[in-house]
Structures are given as structure tokens and as C-alpha cells.
Amino acid sequence: MEVFKGESDRGDKLLSNGPIARLRGVQKVYRRGSEEIHALKDIDFELNEGDFVSVIGPSGSGKTTLLNMIGCLDKPSAGVVLIDGIEVNTMQENELARIRREKIGFVFQQFYLIPGLSVKENVSLPLLFSRKRADNQHLKSILEAVGLSNRSMHKPNQLSGGEMQRVAIARALVNNPRLILADEPTGNLDIKNQERIFNLLKALNRQGLTIILVTHDPKAAEESGTSFAMTDGVLTRIQSVADYFCGMRV
């Protein structure tokens, strides 16, 4: 079932031209005492509609910082971040929250479902912050898409890890975002569920949804359309994930 409507939250049709996310000369510098840590070094990056991009790299290389920039969770020390053509690096906190609500869906490694709420209520949570009424038909189609239509009234503690992550994906989709940021979404799952979640993301991408996947899983990175490697704050496009991992072993 198709759940990705290809419209923004405000009903605007997707722009066929122009990147959904664009980073120009983005730098991020943290200070730890007198020490300066360059988490991102002069990043230029473009993400177009329908892309499925994976980002790999060792821990502490800057993957998360990159995700924070694209997800409007953090501001760069230098450079420009454009989301759907809008420059977000100068925006105030509440405007950034609006961009996140309307254009971006997040999937986290830890799921972060609210324990007392049912699957349906957890999925509806972003609608609360968008001041929208939950449309039962819409929720039903999303839950069907992630294979949880028969679990809508279950509480998170009645679900398996894979099911919880699917709920989290449904929650990311409920506001019809233009972009899904998935931060190691299979990191806490067994092989079978890792595959299932990855296949779900691929299916969503086939429907036109743009996805950035941060992963340590070479197979997932290989299967995504485009892969980037992050090393010491430098983002590099890689042709072969296998070669990259071989290189790391050496």
C-alpha cells in the first residue's frame, strides 16, 4: 500500500527540481575546554528527491553531527544548510521545529515509543505537535504499510523490537515528510528484523520518499543508492562499500 503521498505537509506538490537538502561549506566546531573539535569540515552535500543515501563511518567521525544539521537539530558553525530550498541555519528554534514537523521524519536506533500509549497513539504523536486531528484512514494505511494494522491498540511492551521500530517508522511517516533521517535504525535488531526494516525503508524510497540512513551495516549501505563515508569530519562519496570496509580493516 502506498503511504507516501508526495506532498508536503502544507499540501504543496513536491518540487521536481532542486535538492531536498543542500549543505554548502558546512563546518561544525565544538569546544572542549581549550581544545577545538572539528566535527564537520567544509561539507558540501546535496540530497535530491527520491534519493536513498547511506552514511557510514566509524564512531565519532561526524555522522551524527551531519544528521543533526540536515535534521535541523543543530546549527553549523559556518556554511549554509538548505532544506527544501529554505535556509535553515539562521532560523529560530520554533521555526526549526516547524521545519522538522513538516518536512522531516526521524527514525532512531532506540525507537523511543511512549510506553503508556498504544501503537496508534504513538504513531499519532507528531500530529499533536502539528495541531492536526488524527485521520483514522491515514493512520490505518500507514500501519498497514509497516505491517502493523493488527497491532494498532497494542502497547509498546507487547511488541517485539522489530515491531517497535516499524511503529517508529510509521510515526516518522505520519506527517507526510519529504525526508526520512534514519539513525542506525537496525542497530538494536536481530538479523531478520534488520532485513525487514531495511526492506521497508527501500519500499518507502521506491514510492518516492527521500531517505538518509546512518548505518554500520555494510550490506544496508551497499544496497542503498548512494553511499558516503564520514572520516574525521570529512564526507566522501564512495563507489564501493565493500572496498571501504576492506580499507578500514587494513
Added chain:
Amino acid sequence: MIQFLKLSWNNILRYKTRSILTIFAVACSVGVLFSILSFDIGFERNLAKEIEKTGIDFMIVSKGCSFEVASLVLYGAVMPKYLDEGLLDKVKHVEDVEIASPVLISQLPNLKSGRTDVLYGMEMSDISKLKPEWHVNGRLPQRGYELILGYLIAEKYQVKIGDEMPYLRDGINFKIVGVLNRQNSQEDSAIFVPIQTLQELLARPGAVTSIGVKTNNPMMIGSVQDKLSLKIPGIQIIMMDEVRKNISSVASSARALTLTIAIVVAMISIMGVVDSILITLFERRREIGMMRALGASRNDIFRLSLYETVILVSSGGGAGIFLGFAGSGIVEDLVREVTPYVPPGKIIAFEPKLGILLFSCSLLAGVLAGLYPAWKSSRVSPIEVINC
């Protein structure tokens, strides 16, 4: 707003034990506060009724402390001083005095019970005017050794009309000729005899402890007092309202202390709520970060957190008012046990205005207590959720 409240309520339910303990702490302090304030209101109200039941505008006693007079009126204390003989006639002849009724109060040993009873010697012919609400089962005493009992003392001694009560020495037996219906006042514990009989028994003919005066026009009370002061030197005129104020002022210092303690306890429990909410928020930092990442604004998070505190405190407030009302009997018994004087009748009653006021105050306290945790939670960065 309902969805936000629902989410806040869900968060409260997630920490059941902590939430119940927090609500219980608030409920206890609000319950105590409710009891004390209800007691305060009931005390003043019942004291005013008690004073009103004396049926007089003011009282004439020999010069002394006004607190003694308060005791005289309400406890039936025995004062060693008597008013001069013949004074009653002088008072009766003052213009605008409708009733001047003498009272002689004395303690006499009850030979049957082995206790000492306080007997009120009264002019029985004045009773119908001074105490129109009295209903006597039996009849009022005439001259001679006859008495009527208050409702409670009759129950306490398990006596009935026709029984005899021996006083002072063998051979002096008072016959019970009537029992008062319940007055919910000190009169329920009193014994009334004709004043002449008591004077005779004490070998003090004409002795009077006090004279209760009722004027024929309340507007003339001041003028009657002036005339009495001029005509009869050496007396003290005590307005019944003054007696009420004196008693009230004595009791109010003790009540102010308990009220202060209750307010401090309430403040401590509110601090406990703040602490509990802060701990909960700390534990949920990542979840808050998740909500922020999903698009919740700082204001949304602020509201969610504030609602949690308000729900906790107002639930505690509501439960406290209920507890205060439900436990009012116990509190009242306890207060009566430790307080020297409490007017008769049920003191702690549910006061709707007080209930609404306290509930509103707990709501306001909830808002104030919730501001800091709400502000703190609204500052949680959405990066928290990514950086785990």
C-alpha cells in the same frame, strides 16, 4: 489541549508509585490545611452562636479581668466575687432595661457521683424571655430543691425526671423536674436550679455572680451602659461581643501557629512535587529530545510538563479536601482533646467556598510549582535523542 492533557496524564501513570506518593503528600498537607481553616471558620461561627444563646446584650460583673468573664459565660467558672446586694433592683430600674436576670454560679459536690458539678442558679421566671429556644421535657423548677439538667449531663448521669441528685451534704436532695432538649451549646452540660435555692444553700442570700441584661432596643445598649456606669460605680459591664472577641483572640494565637505549620508543610510538599517532576524529566530527557525532533516546540514541551505538575498538585488538592472532610471527626476530637476551649456543636463542616478556594490555590500552586520544571524541560535539546 485535551490531547496534551491526555499525554501528561499518561506520563503521570507511567510512574505510578512516585505519582501516588506525590499526590498523597499534597493531599495530606491540603487536608490538614482544610481541617485547620474549616476549624477556624467553625470556631468563630459556633462561638458566635454560643454567645447569642446567652440571650443577653451584656453582662454586669464585679470589676476584674475580662477573661474571667469569658470563662464565666462559657465554662460556668466560679468567681469568688459577688455583686452587691440590692444592685439587681437598681439595674432593673434603669430606663430601657427589659430584663435584668441574676445568675449565681457555684460548684457543689455531687454525693452520688462523687464529682463536683457546676450549678447555675437562675431566675426561672426570666427563662421564657431569655431562652425562647429552650424546650424542657418536664417543667422548669419552682422554688425549692428542684433542678433541670442539660441534655448531655442527663445522659452522662443516666438519670430521668423524678430521680434525685444529692448535693453538698446528706439530706439535700434535688429532684429532677426536667431535661433540656439538645442545645448544641455549653447548656447541654449544665445544671439549672432556682437562684433563691442556691443562695439559701450557700447561706448567701441575695448573692449574685453576674447580672445578664437585655435591653428593649439594641440601639439603646450604649445609652443603658452609660446610665448604669453613672448610677452604679464599681461594676464592670461586659458586652457579649467583647467576650467573643476575647475568647477568639486567645484561641487565635494557637490557631495561627497551627495554620503556619500547615502552610509550611504544604510548601514542603509542593517542593516535593517540583523535585519529583524534575527527577521524572531528567529520566525522560531523551524522550523529550525525541518529541522535540518530531517537531514539538519548546512551548509544547513546556505545556506538557506544566500540565503534569498541575494534574499532580490539583489531584492532591482535591484528594486533600476530601480527606480533610472525611477525617474531620477525628481531627475535631483531637483538637477538642488538646484545646482548652472549643465551642460546642460540630466545628469542622464542609465549607464549599473554602473547598473551592483551596482547590483553586492548589491549582495555582501547581502552576507555580510547574513553571521551573516546565522551563527546564523546554530547554532540552533535540540532539539528546540523537546523541545516545
